[in-house]
Amino acid sequence: MDVPGPRNKTICREGSGDDGDKISSLPNNLIEHILTFLPLREAAKTSVLSTAWRRTWVNRPSVVFDDQFWKPYPVEVAANKYVGSNGVYPITIEKLMLNVFTVLCHHRGPLKEFSLSIPQLSTFPAYVDQILLSLYDKFIESLFIWINEYKVPRCLFSFRQLKKLRLYACAFTSSQISFEEFRMLTSLDLRWIKFPNAARVSFIIRCPLLLTFTLIACDTANGTYLDILSEAPSLSYFHCVGNFSSVCVKYAPHLKDVIVHQTASCPRDVWCSMLLIILAPNLRNLIITTKAMATQYIDLNLISAIQRVCGLNKHKASKLLKVEINQLQGVRTEMCCIQWLLAASPELHKMEIKFSPNSLPADQVQTLRDLNGFQRASSKAQIII
Numbered sequence: 001m002d003v004p005g006p007r008n009k010t011i012c013r014e015g016s017g018d019d020g021d022k023i024s025s026l027p028n029n030l031i032e033h034i035l036t037f038l039p040l041r042e043a044a045k046t047s048v049l050s051t052a053w054r055r056t057w058v059n060r061p062s063v064v065f066d067d068q069f070w071k072p073y074p075v076e077v078a079a080n081k082y083v084g085s086n087g088v089y090p091i092t093i094e095k096l097m098l099n100v101f102t103v104l105c106h107h108r109g110p111l112k113e114f115s116l117s118i119p120q121l122s123t124f125p126a127y128v129d130q131i132l133l134s135l136y137d138k139f140i141e142s143l144f145i146w147i148n149e150y151k152v153p154r155c156l157f158s159f160r161q162l163k164k165l166r167l168y169a170c171a172f173t174s175s176q177i178s179f180e181e182f183r184m185l186t187s188l189d190l191r192w193i194k195f196p197n198a199a200r201v202s203f204i205i206r207c208p209l210l211l212t213f214t215l216i217a218c219d220t221a222n223g224t225y226l227d228i229l230s231e232a233p234s235l236s237y238f239h240c241v242g243n244f245s246s247v248c249v250k251y252a253p254h255l256k257d258v259i260v261h262q263t264a265s266c267p268r269d270v271w272c273s274m275l276l277i278i279l280a281p282n283l284r285n286l287i288i289t290t291k292a293m294a295t296q297y298i299d300l301n302l303i304s305a306i307q308r309v310c311g312l313n314k315h316k317a318s319k320l321l322k323v324e325i326n327q328l329q330g331v332r333t334e335m336c337c338i339q340w341l342l343a344a345s346p347e348l349h350k351m352e353i354k355f356s357p358n359s360l361p362a363d364q365v366q367t368l369r370d371l372n373g374f375q376r377a378s379s380k381a382q383i384i385i
Contacts, residue, residue: 039068058106062113111138117146180206193218200225212237255280261289289326320345327356330367339374346377
């Protein structure tokens with residue numbers, strides 16, 4: 001990236017009255033604050049304003065390489081042998097990476113936030129590895145990577161000072177994934193992640209300070225079991241969407257908001273949600289969305305387990321205020337869970353239910369009759385269809 005110098009300073013100040021002096025007299029902390037609102041390329045251009053602004057952008061606490069940074073490097077249509085496999089001229093990628101490393105080399109001071117979202121790098125993973133290695137001694141607190149199918153390297157788990165981590169469209173290569181090293185992590189956001197093709201994938205999170213955990217639309221191969229284990233005593237928000245075989249939150253006394261969307265089968269939703277409720281005594285809001293299916297596979301062992309859990313915890317009060325159930329089909333596992341929720345939630349105000357489009361009118365009528373007959377621990381509880 002061509003970094004503007006002070007050679008145009010005189011031009012900027014000619015005929016401007018006292019404006020140039022006002023700009024120069026701004027305190028450094030205010031200048032640095034102003035620069036945080038500008039894209040990286042625009043922030044670098046402020047070096048021409050005055051001597052006080054020259055290279056101040058290198059001290060900004062956040063560096064973001066997003067579409068505003070890479071759009072000047074157009075993606076060309078593959079037309080000859082000199083074009084890369086992703087349609088980007090190698091010289092373009094080289095220039096792009098030269099600018100990225102130039103920014104990192106010029107940066108001074110603490111770097112609290114780093115974001116890398118350059119789709120052209122999807123077929124150049126070695127460059128991304130080099131970028132991460134160059135950040136190792138920067139003590140970054142917030143890291144965001146969005147590179148399609150980028151294989152997460154082991155060196156990422158050495159960033160133990162991270163407080164926020166977001167990985168989008170990346171891929172894990174190991175079937176044993178553990179986030180035990182991140183003792184300072186407060187927010188973990190994983191979306192469109194690809195897991196390896198294995199019989200079973202284990203995803204373990206042991207972060208004592210973790211407050212929010214989001215796992216959305218992560219892809220597993222057909223037949224792969226994804227087991228999620230969370231041991232995060234500070235966890236307050238949990239959002240899980242995808243095809244997973246089990247979710248276990250061992251201890252979450254501060255968990256208040258949960259969203260579970262199982263894309264495989266309805267009984268697993270019920271099972272996961274019940275375990276979350278039992279193990280999270282301060283849970284306030286719960287949203288369950290199940291996959292609409294014309295026919296429901298009946299897992300008798302799972303039904304028996306759910307009924308056994310309901311029986312063992314029928315007198316255990318929850319602090320739920322609101323429950324939202326989407327795509328209800330009225331199967332035994334769902335009704336068993338709803339009956340238990342109503343009986344064990346003395347503070348419940350509202351339960352919103354949306355039927356699956358595949359459910360028959362006659363089945364819906366029977367479900368409504370069953371709901372009206374269920375005992376409610378809360379006199380304020382309303383069931384809204």
